[in-house]
Amino acid sequence: MPVRLKKFIGMIALVALVVLYALIATTVATARLAEAGAVAHLAYFFFTGLLWVLPAMAIIKWMAGRPQDNR
DSSP states (O other): OOHHHHHHHHHHHHHHHHHHHHHHHHHHHHHHSTTOOHHHHHHHHHHHHHHTHHHHHHHHHHHHSOOOOOO
16 A cells, blocks of 8 residues: 555544544543532543543554555
């Protein structure tokens, strides 16, 4: 796969990941944490704020991988 195409696909995947993850995390927070205190909100958003990094790292690692030779 050409490097430019790989990076374009990765960029689209990263944007989609961030948008979907933010929507899901916010929906879960409003559904489950409506009556919770400030500490629960802080802990939830701290955890979910760091959790998206794991799939993003996998996408970036794939994007930065070596191009395969097509011989």
